[in-house]
Amino acid sequence: MPRRPRVALFVTCLVDTLFPDVGKATVAVLERLGCEVVFPVKQTCCGQAHINTGYHRDAVGLVRKFVTTFEDFDAIVAPSGSCIGSIRHQHSMIAEKAGDGGLAARARAVGTRAFELSEYLVDQLGVTDVGAAYPHTVAYHPTCHSLRALGVGERPLALLRSVRGLQLIELPNGDQCCGFGGTFAVKNADTSVAMLTDKMTDVLSTGAEVCAASDSSCLMHIGGGLSRLQAGVRTVHLAEILAATEDAAP
Amino acid sequence: MTAREATLARIRAAIGDAPSVPAIPRDYRVRGDLEAGAAASLFAQRAAEYRAAVHHTGLDGVPALIATILASAGDTRAVVPTGLPADWLAEVPSSVLVYTDDGGMTTEDLDAVDVVVTGCAVAIAETGTVVLDGAPDQGRRVITLLPDHHICVVSVDRIVATVPEGLHRLDPTRPLTMISGPSATSDIELTRVEGVHGPRNLDVIIATAG
Amino acid sequence: MSDTPAPTAPIHAPAGVGMLRGARTFPEAARQALGDPQLRHNLGHATATIREKRANVVAEVADWAELRNAGEAIKSATMATLDEQLIRLEHQVTAAGGVVHWASDADSANEIVARLVRETGSREVVKVKSMATQEIGLNDALAQAGIDAYETDLAELIVQLGGDLPSHILVPAIHRNRAEIRNLFLRAIPDIDPGLTDDPRALAAAARRHLRQRFLAAKVAVSGANFAVAETGTLCVVESEGNGRMCLTLPDTLITVMGIEKVVPSWRDLEVFLQLLPRSSTGERMNPYTSLWTGAHRGDGPRAVHLVLLDNGRTSVLADQVGRDALNCIRCSACLNVCPVYQRTGGHAYGSVYPGPIGAILSPQLTGIEHNASLPYASTLCGACYDVCPVKIDIPSILVHLRAQDVEVKRARRDVPTPESVAMAAAAWTMTDDRRWSRAQRSSRLARLVGRRRDKARGLIRSLPGPLAAWTVARDAPRPPAQTFREWWARERSSDGQRR
Incomplete structure (x- = not known):
């Protein structure tokens, strides 16, 4: 029998702080579909607000924090299209800008394994x-x-x-x-x-x-x-x- | 240092020593997959959608058709380029004054003319476009601009399917005018209306050989 | 004593001339526009019309994606070889009997055009709609030189007659509806038929009558160019009304002012852009008229043909490896028509001849970010502009890039710390460490403490302090939960994800 898919939940700082029910719901859906859900407690924020407001230097630490926290997981799921967008399309840019090519490469790799919830359900689990x-x-x-x-x-x-x-x-x-x-x-x-x-x-x-x-x-x-x-x-x-x-x- | 040298120097400083120059992917459609007949009917449909009046005839029907169009428009003064096939005007009644522009007509002369009759260099089916290149059957640009009515004869062998095919047939060193329907504007509430400064009426005659 | 900059140093478009800088910031100007319901209605109607037309004619092109890829690559390749392309263009135009002039900035371009007009002995010019000449404020400069410039494009005519400013790249009078235009014509055009209706056909006919004699008498015309082919020296103007053909054909002298980025390397490149531009711009398969000329054509059209190549800040855009893609723009204005911000504020709020998303990335780069610092923030980064751009300019990414530039400029000028920069730095410090972050979540319960006026019955926050007050002007803030997600997780689950 195939192993249960193991999913790291990136709950996002907004859901964590203000909308915890969304995080709980995400866990419930994934577990109902047989996933093993892990919540890496070292996670904080993807840095999207910093990046999109122009505070790119301030965002470097957040990118590093995200990459370090999540790079050991095969699948990362977040209940947010915009956070996943930032992870996939902006993190490596922030690292490059800071002159950290190594971090940029790691960020790119993590980005390919980070999914918005509907993407993960439909494409990775094949469920509608x-x-x-x-x-x-x-x-x-x-x-x-x-x-x-x-x-x-x-x-x-x-x-x-x-x-x-x-x-x-x-x-x-x-x-x-x-x-x-x-x-x-x-x-x-x-x-x-x-x-x-x-x-x-x-x-x-x-x-x-x-x-x-x-x-x-x-x-x-x-x-x-x-x-x-x-x-x-x-x-x-x-x-x-x-x-x-x-x-x-x- | 001249402005030229300074500008070029700034450009070189901006792009650096080894700019990467991307290859141009030209995997877009260059040729349409239309037979000649299909291209002609697509051209007719697309030109008509932009409010050109489209007519079909054999080459030998062109003179009669031109005479009919002039009569129904009530045109009494016409201008033609020097190289227009003479027989195209054979059936125009003598009541219509026909000027042949050899380059000597003034803008005032041309402004007083009702209609111009020309051939065309190329027609593009997908966009309903005729292209004039100043050849003897088309004349200088101003003669197709000032008269309010343009009759353009398009021989089917001049019709291509796509924009790339059309441009490929043209000589860029000639004065070129691409015409897609009559003069129009979308400047008021982005609603297209026909008829501003160029000819407000465009008749296109698609002529089949034989 | 002032330092003379090295000739290779980037120069921005100079201040005090032309139309690239607004007097107010975007939010200030937007507030006024948003308070004008007629403007909102005119813009909403016009942009909705054009969006639908564009979508229909783009959908019928099977190879649209391939055409966009080619357009993007041609433009990028051009910018990477811009010096070569301009030299080739200059050579070919000159060989075909044209005269090429180089202008480093707006003032220099205006001087060149004024001198060329004076040398003809004429005191007036007819103009084809051109963004470059609007950008450099050519009409004002000619007026100062005693030369009258007459706009002949219908929308530009409407703007000029009304003493108004353009608000859209393609349709500069998009902010006016037919009734307003009728009233303007009745007021401003001498000998107009007082029975003029607001039917667009009648208005177009009135413009035709008004301008006819002007065209016939014109000795000098000024145009822009949509494209210039380096390989052949061919210039191209794309238009609809025939006013362009009039200007390009009737006068003895034609002066074309063109941004240096408008060059394309080869004749073949036009087969891409003449498909991308009309469909993106007016939503037509092809615009009514496209004119192409190469130098002076014997016996056909102007005998004296000039080309003024304009920098005016473009080389400083080119020097920015991220921002330079803004130079790839072909001025179709599709990004304006889909932009949710532009649709509501209109073009004047951007304070520049280049409004909308493309303006928000182009104007600050042409002037230097400090002169248009609010523009890169005039976007929600929704990405609709990138989707429709025929040359695939990633406008959202460039906006983010310019925001960072703005922050860095302010940092260097020591305009920071601002409340925002302090908040951003503090948030970053807190959130780079999960323990600090969870402590901050716990200790503040964020909005619970800052909420000043609460709707106790519904648990909603009706008013926030400081900059966040702008949030609660029209929106309630959410009720902070009793427990964060991570607290719930810690209570419910062991660290390996199993239920306790």
Whole structure:
């Protein structure tokens, strides 16, 4: 019998601190599918916020920390398209810039083994039906980095379509950015809010109970706006939907 | 140091001693897989989509067709280049004044003309484009610019499928004008409307030999 | 005593001339634009229209990916051999009877053009829409030299008549709708039919009548160039209306001002760009008119043909190994039309003739980052621009690169520490060590402590202090959990992943 796939969970600093339920859900889905999930406790943050705000020197230590923590694992999974995007596409650049070619090579190698959750489930495990049940109407926001930096394409939708009881409603203009953009939300707050307003209008137009995505940062932004409007639409991470079962529907 | 020398020096300093020059991957489509007939019908369809009026005839039908188009447009003054096949105008009634431009017509003369009749160097099917190269059957550029109506005769053997095939047939040292439909603009709300400074009406006659 | 820079030192576009620097930062200018609902509506409508057209004509090209790869490679190869290409171009243009001039910056290019116009004895020029001449502020420079410059592209005419500024690369008047344009024409064009409607056809016809005599009488034209072929000396202008053909054909003298990066090595290269550009730009299979000329053609068109090769900061862009890809731009403006930021703020917020994502990487490099420091941050890094770019410029990566440059420049100038740089350094220090990080998580419970106004019933934070206040203007902050993930894991699982 083949060995159970062993997966290192990179939970991301945001999920760790503010959205632990997303991390727990990720663990639940992976374990249900027979994976052995490991949480390397030395992990902290991928450094994406530093890198995208221009603090490349400050990010070097974070890249080194990530690479050192995760390089011994065959598969690394995170419930975030943007963190995986940074790991795959930016870490080696940061190391090169710091003149550390060795670290850059190690970062590139780790990057090839780091997967966003839907990528891992569909491509590595070959699963679209994860045995979930979620009797709600859901509009899915694909998020920019999952869509474009990673090219996850239809994978999250394929997973959602296999969830029992779930009714997927197409989100108009789904490929448009929600306006989060990390420090953009603060540096260009007015533009960010204008984008958020349009995104919320599109979400509300679907009449869905739930707006889902696979990045907690975008969900924090969209959810913060919907909450302020008291719109009655919940934001839920893809992992939480996939973790829900008939026994334990949230 | 001249501005030329200074600019070149700055460029060399910027790119360094051993810049890496990538190879150009040219695995895009160069030739279309269309037979001559299919290319002609694709050209007709694409030119029509950009509001050119497209007509089909045999070569011997060109004179009658030109006369018909002139009559229905109500054109009374025409200009042609010196090398236009003479028989193409054989059926134009004498009430239509035909000027042959040998380079001597002024812009005012040309501005007073209703219509120009030319051949073309190449036509590109996929984009619905005709290309003029100033050959004797096409004339200098201004004659196809000032009249408000252009009748362009495209012999089927001049039609190619793709842009690369079209450019390959052209001589870059000649004055070239690529024309895809009548003059147009998208400057108001990015909505395309036909008819600004160039000819507002373009008739394309696709002429089959024999 | 001032040091004269070495001739090989990079030079930026000079200040005080042209249109590359805004008076306000991007967030300040954006705030004003966002408050204009008519502008939002005009931009939303226009960009949605063009996005759909582009998507349709790109989808029908089976080899689009291959064409993009070729376009990218041709441009990169050009930049790597730019000195050679320009020398070849100069040789061929000269051999074909043209005259080539070199201009290190905007002032020098403006002087050359003004002198060439004066030498013809004419006091006016007609102009083909050109980004390079907008960039260097040629119209103002000619006005100071007593020469009137008339824009002939419909959108440029709308901008010029309104005393307005361009806001889009392809459609500089994209911020105006048909009703506004009608009112402008009624006000600004003499002898206009007072019954003019706002039908775009009628407006185009009005422009035709207005400019006709101007074209017929013009002695001198000024154009830009979309491409210049080094191998043959051929210049290329891509347009729609026929105003370009008028300017390129009718006058005796033609002066073309072209950025040095517009050269392409071979005739064959045009077969790539004449497919990529129209489909990306106006969303057409081919634009109505493309003119190609090589020097002066005997008996056909202008007898005196000049080419002004403009640097104006381009060599300093070329010197940046990451940022230089911005020079590969063919000015299609597809990145503007898909940009969620541009769609909402419009082009004026960028303060430069080059707006949108490409402007956010090009303007700061042309001027030096310190003159356009807010532009690299005017993006969420959503990547839509990179997806549509016909020459595959990785705009998001260059934005990130320029942000780092901005941080380094500020560090060198000792503008740091700022609250942001302190926060970033502190966060990095904390998060390079997992024990420090978990202590920080525990001790702060982050937002719990900083939340000043809380919606107790729903456990939401309605107001954050300091720079984070911008977050809670329109969004609630999430309720911090009682337990972090790692605390949960430590309690629930042993270190080998087994349940306790």
